[in-house]
Amino acid sequence: MPEITYLEAIRQGIWEELDRDSNVVMLGEDIGGYGGAFRVSSGMIDHFGTGRIIETPICESGFTGAAIGLSFMGYRPIVEMQFIDFISCAFSMITNFAAKLRYRWGASVPIVVRGPSGAGVRGGPFHSQSVEMFFAHTPGLKIVVPATAADAKGLIKASIRDPDPVIYLEHKYLYRRIKENVPPGDWTVPIGKAAVRRTGRDLSVITYGAMVHVALEAAGLLEKEDISMEVLDLRTLLPLDRESILATVRHTNKVFVLHEDTRTCGIAGEIAAIINEEAFEDLDGPVLRVTAPDTPVPYSPPLEEFFLPKVSDVVAVARKLVAY
Amino acid sequence: MPEITYLEAIRQGIWEELDRDSNVVMLGEDIGGYGGAFRVSSGMIDHFGTGRIIETPICESGFTGAAIGLSFMGYRPIVEMQFIDFISCAFSMITNFAAKLRYRWGASVPIVVRGPSGAGVRGGPFHSQSVEMFFAHTPGLKIVVPATAADAKGLIKASIRDPDPVIYLEHKYLYRRIKENVPPGDWTVPIGKAAVRRTGRDLSVITYGAMVHVALEAAGLLEKEDISMEVLDLRTLLPLDRESILATVRHTNKVFVLHEDTRTCGIAGEIAAIINEEAFEDLDGPVLRVTAPDTPVPYSPPLEEFFLPKVSDVVAVARKLVAY
Amino acid sequence: MTNERLLEIYRFLLLNRLFDERLQKLYRQGKVVGGLYASTGQEAISVGSALTLQPGDFIGPMIRNVGSLLVRGVDPKDVIRQYMARATSPTGGRDGNLHFGDITKGIIGPISMLGSQIPVLAGVALGMKLRGRPNVALVYTGDGGMSMGDFHEGMNFAAVMKAPLVVILENNGYAYSTPTTRQMTVSSLADRAPAYGLERITIDGNDVLQVYDTVGAAVAKARAGGGPSMIECMTFRMRGHAEHDDMAYVPKEELEQWRAKDPILRFECVLVERAVADAAECDRIKESIRHQLEADFDSVDTEPFPDGSSCLGGVYA
Amino acid sequence: MTNERLLEIYRFLLLNRLFDERLQKLYRQGKVVGGLYASTGQEAISVGSALTLQPGDFIGPMIRNVGSLLVRGVDPKDVIRQYMARATSPTGGRDGNLHFGDITKGIIGPISMLGSQIPVLAGVALGMKLRGRPNVALVYTGDGGMSMGDFHEGMNFAAVMKAPLVVILENNGYAYSTPTTRQMTVSSLADRAPAYGLERITIDGNDVLQVYDTVGAAVAKARAGGGPSMIECMTFRMRGHAEHDDMAYVPKEELEQWRAKDPILRFECVLVERAVADAAECDRIKESIRHQLEADFDSVDTEPFPDGSSCLGGVYA
Numbered sequence A, B: 001m002p003e004i005t006y007l008e009a010i011r012q013g014i015w016e017e018l019d020r021d022s023n024v025v026m027l028g029e030d031i032g033g034y035g036g037a038f039r040v041s042s043g044m045i046d047h048f049g050t051g052r053i054i055e056t057p058i059c060e061s062g063f064t065g066a067a068i069g070l071s072f073m074g075y076r077p078i079v080e081m082q083f084i085d086f087i088s089c090a091f092s093m094i095t096n097f098a099a100k101l102r103y104r105w106g107a108s109v110p111i112v113v114r115g116p117s118g119a120g121v122r123g124g125p126f127h128s129q130s131v132e133m134f135f136a137h138t139p140g141l142k143i144v145v146p147a148t149a150a151d152a153k154g155l156i157k158a159s160i161r162d163p164d165p166v167i168y169l170e171h172k173y174l175y176r177r178i179k180e181n182v183p184p185g186d187w188t189v190p191i192g193k194a195a196v197r198r199t200g201r202d203l204s205v206i207t208y209g210a211m212v213h214v215a216l217e218a219a220g221l222l223e224k225e226d227i228s229m230e231v232l233d234l235r236t237l238l239p240l241d242r243e244s245i246l247a248t249v250r251h252t253n254k255v256f257v258l259h260e261d262t263r264t265c266g267i268a269g270e271i272a273a274i275i276n277e278e279a280f281e282d283l284d285g286p287v288l289r290v291t292a293p294d295t296p297v298p299y300s301p302p303l304e305e306f307f308l309p310k311v312s313d314v315v316a317v318a319r320k321l322v323a324y
Numbered sequence C, D: 001m002t003n004e005r006l007l008e009i010y011r012f013l014l015l016n017r018l019f020d021e022r023l024q025k026l027y028r029q030g031k032v033v034g035g036l037y038a039s040t041g042q043e044a045i046s047v048g049s050a051l052t053l054q055p056g057d058f059i060g061p062m063i064r065n066v067g068s069l070l071v072r073g074v075d076p077k078d079v080i081r082q083y084m085a086r087a088t089s090p091t092g093g094r095d096g097n098l099h100f101g102d103i104t105k106g107i108i109g110p111i112s113m114l115g116s117q118i119p120v121l122a123g124v125a126l127g128m129k130l131r132g133r134p135n136v137a138l139v140y141t142g143d144g145g146m147s148m149g150d151f152h153e154g155m156n157f158a159a160v161m162k163a164p165l166v167v168i169l170e171n172n173g174y175a176y177s178t179p180t181t182r183q184m185t186v187s188s189l190a191d192r193a194p195a196y197g198l199e200r201i202t203i204d205g206n207d208v209l210q211v212y213d214t215v216g217a218a219v220a221k222a223r224a225g226g227g228p229s230m231i232e233c234m235t236f237r238m239r240g241h242a243e244h245d246d247m248a249y250v251p252k253e254e255l256e257q258w259r260a261k262d263p264i265l266r267f268e269c270v271l272v273e274r275a276v277a278d279a280a281e282c283d284r285i286k287e288s289i290r291h292q293l294e295a296d297f298d299s300v301d302t303e304p305f306p307d308g309s310s311c312l313g314g315v316y317a
């Protein structure tokens, strides 16, 4: 079993689901012969045909709406945003139409909206955004954020099979930067379950997406200082895995949250609130956070590097929290 | 000086600014002869003319974009959403175009996007939403949430004069339910400053909008039990008034957040995170929250009443926190 | 057309009209929760268009298309329940008015955001085509809703996909208080059809037979793989945007002109001309519908409001 | 048209072409940060249209309208700085490529979301009208961008407001890899004009004089209070969507056909025919522009990257 990239893992997951269930279809721009801007759908149209791989005009709200309509006809549509930033153009369709349908009249909208998310590749303010917090406040949606190739595959498959609308945020920085052996066969990663990526004694960092790798690198450095840091990868942001969050708090009694997304009203706040409510007495220090600053994602390399949380930032906050 | 309603306060504030500065214009649906769905612009078109009160087709993204364009021509446009729920249709225009402009190339976008927000009037899932958290995560925006008639007037005037895009959320439940004497003359309420509505000794509730009145009622009841609750009205959600939040924490050492908005990823999380970071040692108990549940806003009276946080919920959490 | 069919049309026109009138009474009694949106004057469009459909076809109504729902087999009581926000309503009181749907009946309830039905029903229609089913999706929009981006995105999508979608443009002269002339510069909504490679079609929306024939032809074309159509139906909104609206902005003469074109009175003339029914027969039908409606309204009035806690649950599967 | 004007047009066409080519070299050298979007083959549209403007007019370029910016007085070095993400760039390195603007020069830089320039420039145009200024706003969109809701909302808004907005539709056959035929069902983008009460206008976008004349007439009409126009310019994108794209999806013959219609070669024939310049003179002009560009590129290359911490600040006034 060869190693595959995070990108290839997504492609395989989609391919297998298209193969498994003829109700699975994909919609998006340039996803036909071109194979999509990042080639996630490479080869698919030849294999599955234009009835399954539906290349659309440029209309994110329109084709997301159409995906909702297709789901009423029993389909399980995957909607590709060429860059996830363009999901903003479908904001009302997702939060008002898709998210509220089951609650209102019981209809299922098993769509997956996915696309390249996150910074680190010089994409600038409109091709680098973290869009999770635009949607994390809307009941009815699920949000998954794979950090590994195996999760990328297992979560896309779980998302496609999920009966509710799922926003699947693939981190474009990881596309070709990580490679892994991915288990063979038909398996999924459950939505709503976090994973401890590294166990620790002294404190925990709660994170997701590309920052999982930054956290692991920091944990390695901290080990040399005899600081044992647990790394919890959330994998799903909505619904959050409260049990795993509380378990790590109860285990190490000191936690901080790390996210690439900007600071104010990022997911760290929700996590701090949950911990306050349910594990305040287990805390031996404040819930801290390491995040990007409150600016758009800048373009120039020194700016983007400054913007992104770094291993050294993580190490510094970990040291501070351990010393608390 | 007669008492005026919250609605009339908004109307007066806009009127005075239209009068004061010929660059102030208003755009929206049915805001001409009809005076807007809630009559906020009643009489304005006759007084200021069609060059200032610009009735538009139904195109929230289009007229918000046009407002951005008008601001490049030196105007200070006020954009009315007939119900604030429709702001979702302008989501990309606001978060991508308006919010990022100054950061990118230094242009000023002094627009105000305002409209009737919030629940309690049987509006159902699409005419009752709290939209603040859709925008609170986007650097470049400001969000104000007046709870009193005086603030409604002072904050609309401040918003119109502000050089950055402001989302002004007027609570439709308060429109005609509260009446106040509003000071005469030309004055504003500064954006970014919270107000202590009632001082207290034992604990603090941090809240905003219509819930300020629920908090005050609860504080009155608690007083009879000899529980002295401080009520902090945030008035602005972005930027948050960190000083006032920290001051009340340091004063009472026990705080909870109350918001009508749904629970997960509401503003309570950000407040919990700030307090953890900056005043953890001042806490004699966890930062708790009282919020609506994670559902769309339901329509039927018993459901909507169940959905909305009540005085009894506030009292119960206050007692719990005091006993902590 | 058979006499039975003509009488069926008449019954649905009346049902639509009398149902709206009874709802208005309910509203005045303070028993409607929230706003009430009447379709008075526009019944011929809903009824004439929905009657062209077959089993397996879908509709995407807007707020004024109660007539379409009734034709498609929705129990009037369900609509009353929605307006009265009862536990027994199709949404269990979670949403109101016509904001409900039923996939098994092919009904996709709207959300409030204008325009959004078009892409969604375009997707439904595409699904029919992909499944090789000889079905169509029928969707409605007001004149005002056509200024929304979603209208454009959905129409273009349907056109490119050659989806079996029939779009009814209800030109009732106003969007809330705003006359069509201040919403767009075209003299006819049909001028938007060529933008999607479609034929310009404008009909008298107060002539139910013309609606039936024209929509029927478009439906047949779509069913046969001929792709989408747009049909402008000229009509008038004889009441305010909602019951609270006294429509002071509508000139009296305009209203009077349109009162003379009432779709139901006109259809009664047809019935009489074609000797399908005389005035007495028409009255009898009216009475029997009224009677049934009274029973329906009385019955729903005894039904419970939902329990507050049923606010929870059902957000996810 | 005077010889001076013809030579000015020629110089801008060349500047646009040679500038793009030099950027492509920069890209191959690995010195461009992010992607590079060429306008090769479409220069006549940018240059011909922007040259019709006067002081106080505004433009809303898209990513391929570097020619328009150069005509409107933007320093080529500023564009190089943007692509090289230098501290000295108009955005201080915060954004790239043509994503910058300058109100004082009447330039509204785009955001990436297609369609959104249209409402914004419609607002600019409305502002001109409200202020009683005899100015116009010129905005560009690709064929693909026309499927976005914002295109529709902005066009309708401009039409209803009778705003002095001139919209250039660049029909270059493709949206990224998707040919126009799979984005829409109309045979011409101009078929969308009547949907806004506007005239259908289609011209040869590779004929700079036709662009100049047609846009000039629309600009004059808008300036005189005649409201908006839409002009389809037929052209071809002679390079990939961005430099990474080898455009394997474009049939070789299609590319060859369009190479024969190169707007610059064609304009050189005009110059020769009208005896404005001979081949040698053309070469001299080319050389002098090339020379100047080399100096510009070399000079920017010595300029610093921004300091990381300048990422902060400037979000609010």
Ligand SMILES: Cc1ncc(C[n+]2csc(CCOP(=O)(O)OP(=O)(O)O)c2C)c(N)n1
Residues within 6 Å of the ligand: B029, B058, B060, B082, B086, B089, C064, C112, C113, C114, C141, C142, C143, C144, C145, C146, C148, C170, C172, C174, C175, C176, C237, C241
């Ligand atoms: C996106 C959006 N903006 C505003 C509204 C508020 N609104 C509800 S109905 C209406 C007028 C609709 O007019 P039209 O489409 O002509 O339908 P009609 O009421 O005439 O049937 C408006 C402005 C809305 N529902 N959705």
Ligand SMILES: Cc1ncc(C[n+]2csc(CCOP(=O)(O)OP(=O)(O)O)c2C)c(N)n1
Residues within 6 Å of the ligand: A029, A058, A060, A082, A086, A089, D064, D112, D113, D114, D141, D142, D143, D144, D145, D146, D148, D170, D172, D174, D175, D176, D237, D241
């Ligand atoms: C809303 C949105 N969706 C998708 C994209 C990604 N994208 C960038 S350019 C492009 C193709 C644009 O085609 P066209 O408008 O014809 O312009 P051209 O590149 O041909 O000049 C696409 C799909 C985008 N920028 N914005």
Ligand SMILES: [Mg+2]
Residues within 6 Å of the ligand: C142, C143, C144, C170, C171, C172, C173, C174, C175, C176
């Ligand atoms: Mg109408």
Ligand SMILES: [Mg+2]
Residues within 6 Å of the ligand: D142, D143, D144, D170, D171, D172, D173, D174, D175, D176
């Ligand atoms: Mg193109």
